[in-house]
Amino acid sequence: MVLVTIEPYGSRVEVCEGSTLLHAIRLAGLSITSLCGGFGSCGKCRVIVISGSSKLSELSQLEVKHLRDSEIRAGYRLSCQVRAFNDVTLYIPVESRVRVGERRAVTRGFMRKVEVKPLVKKIRVQLPPPSLRDQRSDLDRLIDSLKTVVEESKVEVDYEVLKNLPTILRGSNWDVASVLWGREIVSIEPGDAFSESYGVAIDVGTSKIVVHLIDLTTGEVRAVGLAENPQLAYGEDIVSRMTFANISEDNLRTLQLLLINSINELVESVCRQAGVSINRVYEIVVVGNTAMHHFLLGLKTKYLSASPFTPVVGRTISFKARDLGVKSSTGAIVTFLPVIAGFVGADAVADALATGILSREDNVVLLDVGTNTEIFVGNSERMLVCSAPSGPALEGAHIRHGMKAVDGAIEEVSISSDGEVEYRVIGDAKPRGICGSAIIDIVAELYRNNFIDSRGKFRRSYGLKRLRKSVNGWEYVIAWSNETSIGKDIVVSEKDISEVMLAKAAIYAGISVLLRRRGLSERDISEIIVAGSFGTHINPLSARIIGIIPDVPGDKVKFVGNTAIMGADMVLLSIDARSEAEKVARTIEYVELSADPYFSEEFSSALLIPHKDVEKFTLVKALLNQ
Amino acid sequence: MSISEAFINSILELDERRAIELARVRISEGEDPLKILEELKTAAEKIGEKYERGEFFIADLVMAGEIMKEISELVRPRLRELGKTRELIGRLVIGTVEGDIHDIGKNIVVTMAEAAGFEVIDLGVDVPPWKFVEAIKQYKPDIVGMSCLITIGIESMKKTVDAIKEAGLRDKVRIIIGGGRVDEYAKEYSGADAWTNDAATGVKKMMEWMREKR
Missing domain, CATH: 3.10.20.880 (Ubiquitin-like (UB roll))
Structure with a gap:
């Protein structure tokens, strides 16, 4: 065994000789950013080796690829790549830490009115x-x-x-x-x-878990709980976690237990907050994407993770919460809402339910932006849904100084015509990176000021003070090093902009494909509903300028917050909503974008700002001309 | 600046409208379509270089690919009219392997390989091993390209190479694997001949193979 000391926490943990430092960090119960789950492809799990560096495995090719020479000299390594053969002390630098302040999360959202008539x-x-x-x-x-x-x-x-x-x-x-x-x-x-009757609604997201304690007599949300998804240590994205789960039954069980433990802590915490006995909780309704749904149920994700992405179960299932090990009253039921497809889960069903899009006569677009963006298009007559491969860029991954929306993230940016930058940071902190909403702002502002062209390339001739060429290509300084907490300039590079373009093009192309299938055009959209915590924080104008969403008048874009959890609330409260959830899952038509003949064409058309067909963006154009 | 230079530059500037307009003008003025295709090849090479230098990124390659595709669709009918054929440097069968549906990278390779003078048979996405085998029997390609973005795809690549071996076709083709997660290890594991993380390097490798073959 070797002893690994992890600073600045002073944690000590013993691991087998040859274990990776990432394994040691996980074992110590500490979190470190590991977007890819330890495959050496994201380059985010950086640590600085303080002592014992001679007893470590040599630099891997992937480390050479992700670390600069100056960083290597300073002792930087990727914790997933480096193996310890003797005692070692390492330091997790600020930029690699996950939990600095609470993640900014949206724990509630819009829900249409329902009559309280619980099952x-x-x-x-x-x-x-x-x-x-x-x-x-x-x-x-x-x-x-x-x-x-x-x-x-x-x-x-x-x-x-x-x-x-x-x-x-x-x-x-x-x-x-x-x-x-x-x-x-x-x-x-x-x-x-007799008067004490409660239910618990749970939204298991890839990055966070939200819990509501619902009073089933009044319909009131009595307490709200929030935790980070503990599976983060096994990869930021779903695919990494499924890859891990596919290796062995034990791995799948590990991921399941992490969720169950975290849910139990949350259920206890909301009951404590509201002064309610856990024995008065009779039903738990769970929503989440299909992978989280399977992980919590302990179902194999092997066939879900590869084409044709077949879930083990799609319909609503209910059974004893005690069989799953979820705390509640002895005879309580746990209900998993239905899933539509491999990448359109019960969370999307709940979004559709809470927003009531299936009873709309006018045509609406509903989207929940994430690594996979679920998109609904249609009305009560016919509703289509797809999952657009938008990737994690809008959540801060694959972006050089990208980060999640936690303390220290620049969340809002404006750039003036002389190129000067103003920004707002989450929490009472100096900035250490840029989160998704700000990345969208930056691209929109650079475009608005004509500093980048419609291909996302800087116009070099302007002689802007903040524009420069580095080893990483052209970049724009958003915050100078003396303003930041990382001692480096925070920049956005042409490559970062290109990543945003890929993400936004996937979303716009998804919308276009569904509109086309439905025989509609952008003009037929009466409302764009944006669900999810990401949507809540983006500037709708920036989103329109860069062409993430169709160019509709600003008052037609509606942000509804976390409607996934609200859909679960509704099912607890109303028998009608419960049967509607099943109807949503059965009647909505799923469109597989990768099998659609127009997707790649629409995708490449959307790779310009705002779009190849500028006629689709006359409102934005008029606004920019002002 | 000659019209050829202007044409190549418009592609490199990703100016779709101008590139297509220039191609139209040249065709209507009776210019040799083979020359246009040859310039497309030059453009593709330069795009690859820009990518290597960090001036171009995946989004740019997709856009450039789309422009080149449209131009070659303009030029090919003219070529047929004239009864001309372009000298092909080799034949490539390519597909995204079973279980995976990502095709952005694969599509870029298809366009760049076509521009470079390959005849490309694109089997699409989620292609099972037997389809690769059938395609090898039917088209007798020089090279088989397999693409995947997810880790699971590497297992499919191995299965595909095994199926090709089993069919007794392994020595008839060179195999290259590509995608975000492939590396030397994936190459060894799957039994392919080469690997690449980007289209430009992949096409270069394939051209090298064709030169060796001659």
Whole structure:
């Protein structure tokens, strides 16, 4: 065994000789940015070796590729590449750390009105005690009293409830509250607990988990919980994690347990916040992308991760929460909302549900921007959905100084006609990078000022003070080193702009393909609904200028926040929403972009700012001419 | 600046409208379509160089590819009219391997290889091993190109090479693998002859092979 000391935390962890430093960091329970999950392809898991460098594996080709000579001399290594053969001390530099302040997350969103009519019903009944004249069994006695609510012959009872039944009936003097989930008795409690009925909604995102504690009698959100997805240590993106899970059953189990543990902590925390006993939680509704859905269920992702991307299960499934190991009342049910396709999951179903797009008569576009951007186009007559491969650039990956929207990220940028830059940083911190919303702003502002052309290339002739050529090509300085916390200038390069172009082109092309299939044009869109936390923070004008979304008047772009969790809330609260969720999954037509004959053409047309067909962007053009 | 230079520059500046306009003018003025194709090849080489120098990125290659494709679609009918054929330097069968659907990189290789004078048979995406084998039997290519972006694809590449071996065709073709996650290890593992992370280097390698073959 070798001892690895990790600074600035002073953590010490023992690992087998030959283990990677990334493995040691994970084992110590510390987080480090590792977008690719340890394959040496993202170059973000940098550490500085303080001592013991002679007992490490030699620089790998990938390290040479990702690290500059000056950095190598300073002791920088990629933690996923370097193996320790003796004791070593390393330092995780600021730019590699994940948790510096809370991630800025959106934990609520828009939800259309629903009548509170949950599947979970709690009914208080006073039973006649048994006697020689009335020798009905305990269960029959209970079921008879529920006749008005549920047909006697159809009632089912949870086994654990049955075991406790005689004790509870007698202990409460035959005054009991029974909890029905549909026609199944999932809990039996003393009568005075009759008003306390709760459900938990969970949105398992690739990067964060959001939990709502819902009062099923009032419909109110009583508490909100938020945590980072603990699987981040196994890769930033879904594909890396699926690759890890595909290696062995143990790996899949590891990913599942990470989620379950984190969910349990969150459920306990929301119950504590609201002063509610966990035993009064009768149903848990889970949404999430298809990969998260499978991970939490412990289902193989092997066939999901490769074409033709077949999920193990698509329809709604419900079973005992205890079988999954999720904390709640003994007989509680966990319900997983349906998924539409490999890359259009239950989160997208929930988005559609909460926003009510399926009951719209006018044509709408709904998008949830992420590494894969789910896009819906259509109306109540016919709704199409696809998943556009937008990649992680808009979330800060593949961008030289890109980072997530956490403390220290530049989140908003404006550039004046003389080239000077103003920016706003998340949290009370000096900037250490740029997050997605700012990257979009920067490209839009550079274009607006005519500093870049429609191909995203700098016009070199302007002699701008912040424009320069470095070893990485042409770049624009957003923050000078003395303003930053990383001691380096924060820049945006032509390559970064090119990455943004690829991302935005994928999204726009996805929208175009669906419009075309639906026989519509951009002019037919009456509203663009942007869901997800990413959408909440982007400047809609910047998004239109660079052509992420069609050029519709600003008041037709609506930001709805986290509608995935709201869709889960709705299902807990309303039987109708529950059946609608199933309808959403069954009636929406999934379009596979990679099999669409027009996608690549639309994609390359969208690789210009704002688009090859500038006629599609007359509003933006008029605005820029002003 | 000669019209040839202007033409090549317009492609390098990714000025689609101008490039196509110039190609149209030249065809209508009766210029030899073979000369235009030859210049397309020069443009493709220069684009590759720009990529290597860090002046061009994937988005640029996609746009350049689209422009070159449109121009060659303009020129080819004219070539047929004149009963001329372009001398081909080799034949390439290419596809994104089974399980993967990413084709941006593959499509760039297709355009650049065509510009360089290859006849390219593009099998599309998610191509199972047997399809590669059938295509080799049918088209008798000099080179087989396999592309993938996801790690899982490397396993498919191995399966495909194995299937080609099994069919007794391994010594008939050279195999090159490409994509974001391939490396020397993937090449060894899959049993291919070469690997590349970018289209330009890949096409160079293939041209080298064809020169050796002559």
